[in-house]
Amino acid sequence: MRFASIIVLGFALVVLPGVRPCMAADAKPDAGAQDPYFGEALFNAYQGRWFEALQRLDSELAQHYRVDEQTLDSLYPLIGHAEFSVGDFELNYRMHLRAGRAIKAVLEADVDDLVRNEAAFRLARIHFQKGQPQDAMHALERIRGEVPEDIRDEIEFLRANVYLAMGQPAEAAAVLKKLQGAEGLEGFAGYNYGIALLQDGKTSEGQQQLARAGEPSRNDSTAVVGIRDKANMVLGRLMLESNDFGNAQRYFDRVSLEGPYSDQALLSAGWADAMAGNYERALVPWKILAARDATDSAVQEAKLALPHAYAKMKLHGRAAVLYDEALTSFGAELEKLDASTRSVRDGYFLKALVREEVNQDALWVVKLRELPDAPETFYLTKLMASHDFQTALQNYLDLEDLRRKLESWQTSFDAYDDLIRQRRDYYEPLLPGIDAQFRELDAQYKLRREQRNLLARRLNDQLTAPRPELLATADERIALDRIHATEAAVARLPQANRSEHAQRLERLRGVITWQLRTEYADRLTVAHEHLEELDADLASLQDRYQAFVRARQASVHSYTGYDDGIRDQRNRVRDSLQRVGQLQEQQGSLIEAVAITELTARTERLKAYQTQARYAVADSYDRASQAQGGAASPDAPAGEGK
Numbered sequence: 001m002r003f004a005s006i007i008v009l010g011f012a013l014v015v016l017p018g019v020r021p022c023m024a025a026d027a028k029p030d031a032g033a034q035d036p037y038f039g040e041a042l043f044n045a046y047q048g049r050w051f052e053a054l055q056r057l058d059s060e061l062a063q064h065y066r067v068d069e070q071t072l073d074s075l076y077p078l079i080g081h082a083e084f085s086v087g088d089f090e091l092n093y094r095m096h097l098r099a100g101r102a103i104k105a106v107l108e109a110d111v112d113d114l115v116r117n118e119a120a121f122r123l124a125r126i127h128f129q130k131g132q133p134q135d136a137m138h139a140l141e142r143i144r145g146e147v148p149e150d151i152r153d154e155i156e157f158l159r160a161n162v163y164l165a166m167g168q169p170a171e172a173a174a175v176l177k178k179l180q181g182a183e184g185l186e187g188f189a190g191y192n193y194g195i196a197l198l199q200d201g202k203t204s205e206g207q208q209q210l211a212r213a214g215e216p217s218r219n220d221s222t223a224v225v226g227i228r229d230k231a232n233m234v235l236g237r238l239m240l241e242s243n244d245f246g247n248a249q250r251y252f253d254r255v256s257l258e259g260p261y262s263d264q265a266l267l268s269a270g271w272a273d274a275m276a277g278n279y280e281r282a283l284v285p286w287k288i289l290a291a292r293d294a295t296d297s298a299v300q301e302a303k304l305a306l307p308h309a310y311a312k313m314k315l316h317g318r319a320a321v322l323y324d325e326a327l328t329s330f331g332a333e334l335e336k337l338d339a340s341t342r343s344v345r346d347g348y349f350l351k352a353l354v355r356e357e358v359n360q361d362a363l364w365v366v367k368l369r370e371l372p373d374a375p376e377t378f379y380l381t382k383l384m385a386s387h388d389f390q391t392a393l394q395n396y397l398d399l400e401d402l403r404r405k406l407e408s409w410q411t412s413f414d415a416y417d418d419l420i421r422q423r424r425d426y427y428e429p430l431l432p433g434i435d436a437q438f439r440e441l442d443a444q445y446k447l448r449r450e451q452r453n454l455l456a457r458r459l460n461d462q463l464t465a466p467r468p469e470l471l472a473t474a475d476e477r478i479a480l481d482r483i484h485a486t487e488a489a490v491a492r493l494p495q496a497n498r499s500e501h502a503q504r505l506e507r508l509r510g511v512i513t514w515q516l517r518t519e520y521a522d523r524l525t526v527a528h529e530h531l532e533e534l535d536a537d538l539a540s541l542q543d544r545y546q547a548f549v550r551a552r553q554a555s556v557h558s559y560t561g562y563d564d565g566i567r568d569q570r571n572r573v574r575d576s577l578q579r580v581g582q583l584q585e586q587q588g589s590l591i592e593a594v595a596i597t598e599l600t601a602r603t604e605r606l607k608a609y610q611t612q613a614r615y616a617v618a619d620s621y622d623r624a625s626q627a628q629g630g631a632a633s634p635d636a637p638a639g640e641g642k
Helices: 003-015 036-046 050-066 076-092 096-108 113-129 133-141 149-165 169-178 188-199 203-213 222-241 245-253 262-275 279-290 297-312 316-345 348-353 364-370 387-427 431-464 474-491 495-518 520-557 563-632
Strands: none
Touching: 036 050, 036 076, 050 076, 050 387, 076 096, 076 113, 096 113, 113 133, 113 149, 133 149, 149 169, 149 188, 169 188, 188 203, 188 222, 203 222, 222 245, 222 262, 245 262, 262 279, 262 297, 279 297, 297 316, 297 563, 316 348, 316 563, 348 387, 348 563, 387 563, 431 520, 474 495, 495 520
16 A cells, blocks of 8 residues: 555544534533423434434524513523534534534624534534635634533544644644543544654654554454554555565554454455465465455455465465366356346445335444345445445435425325314304304403493592592482482472471481591492402403403414415425435435446456456466376476376
C-alpha cells in the first residue's frame, strides 16, 4: 500500500467515536414529566426513530409559538432545550442543512455557556462531515467559557481531525498527544496520533506510535480491537514497502483472526513470508485463508497464491491440482456474479435492502448474506459497509420509510372523511331540538340579566337619593296600597265624617314610614346581599349559557370546515409521494449502478485470476509430467511425483 493511501485510511476514524443523541435534553431528566409531548419526542429519539421525534417536536413547538400566553405553556421552561433538540434530531436524521440553521439559532440566542458550546461543537461536526474543515474550525473557535465535561475530549478529538483535514498534521499531533488515554477514545486517539506523525514527516515516531496503538489488551472493546488491527495492518504494509519482511510478519500476526482485517492480514502475512523466500511458512496463513468464504477477494487471491507457493517449492503436481480447484471455484463464482448482476438489474437487490426483518437487526449488513433470493449480497457486503455507500443507502431507506408513511397518510384521509360524515349524521338531527332549548335558555338569561341590572341601578340611586319606600316588604306594600285605597274612599265621605278616618289613616301610614326610615340602612345592606346572591345565580346561568354555546359550536365545528384542509393535505401528500418516488428511483438507480460497478470489477478481477490459473495449471501439469518422466528414467535424477 502506498503511503498516501495509508494516510487516507486514517481519516476514516474520525467518525467512529459517536456522540450521544439528545445531549441537550439529558440536562433535563424530568422533561417528559413537565411536558408529555416533548417527552414523547425524546422517547422516539432514544429509540432511534428520528423522523417521529422531529414530527412530534415540530408540532409541539408550532403550537407553543401560537399560544397567546407562552409563559403558561408547559413547554415554556424547556423551550431552550426543545429548540436545541430540534437541531440535534435533524443532525441525527442527517438533515445537516436544517440542523445547521437550528444550531446557529441556538448559538445566537442568549443561552448558557454549556448549551452554546455544545451547539458550536455540533455545528463543527456538521461542517466536518460535509467536507468543510475551515468552517468546522471557525465553529470550534466559538467555544468559550464552561464546556460540558462529557464532550471535552470529543471536542479536542474533532479539532485534531479538522487540523488533519486542513493539512496541519503538527497541530493535530499536539492535540492528539494530550488525548492519549482519554476515556471513550481508547485506540482512536492513539491511531490518529500515529497517522498525524507520519503525515508530519516523523516516520520513526509515527511507526512507534502505531506500534503502541496496535498492542493487544485483554479489556479491548470490539471497536478498539478493530482500530488495533488497523494500526497493525498499516505498520505491516509500511514494513512490506520497505522490504522489512520480518517486522511486517510480526505486525500481521498481531491482527485478530476474526476481525474485519483478518483476511487481508492472512494474505499479507503469507506474502511477507513469500517475499522473504519462506514459501513453506507462507502456506500456513494462505491455507487458512483459502478455506474461508470464496466470495472475498482476499480468499480468491489466496487460492492463486497457495499453488504459486507449491510451484516455487517445485511441488508442481500439488500446484496443478490447486490451480485446477481454483479454476473450478472461479468459474462458480463468475456464475454467481453473473446471476448477482442480473438480480441487481432486475431490482431484487433494492427489495432485499428494504426488508423489515433485515432492517430491524443492528447487524443487518451481515444478515443480508443469509438471504437465499439475493445472491448479490454475498459480494456487496464490503461495499455496503463503506461510508459513501452507507450514506447513499440510508438516504434510500429514509425515502422508502417516508414513502410508506405517505402511503399510510394517503389512506388515512378516507378515515377522516368517514369520521366527519358520521359526526354530521349524528349531530344534525339533534340540532333543531337543541336550538329550541337554547332559545328558551337565552330568553330566560336575558330577562334575568335585565332585571338584575334594573335592581342594581335602583340600589345605586339609593346611595345618592334615598327612597326608603322602595325597600318596603311585600306586606308593607300591601298595607300601603290598602291605606291608599282607603284614603280614596274616605275622600268621598261627607266632610263631617272625613276628619277622624283621615287621622287614623295618617297614623297608620306614619307607623309604616317610621319603620321604613329607621330600618333603611339595614334593609339596604340586605338588598345588596340579595343582589350578590342574584349575581351568583346569574353567573351560574351564564356558565350554563357559555357551556351550551361552546358545546353547540364544538358539535358543528367537529364536522364543518375540514373539507378544504383535507383536500389541501391530500394534494400535498399526493405531490410529496410523487416527488419521493422520483427521488427514490434516482437514488435506487445510483445504488444499483454502484453495485453493478462493484460486481463488474469483481468479475473482471476473477476473469484475470481465471486466465492466470489456466496458464499456471497447464504449466504446472507440464512441469509435473516432466518431473515424472525424469523420475522414470534410470539415468535421471530423482524428481517429484504427482
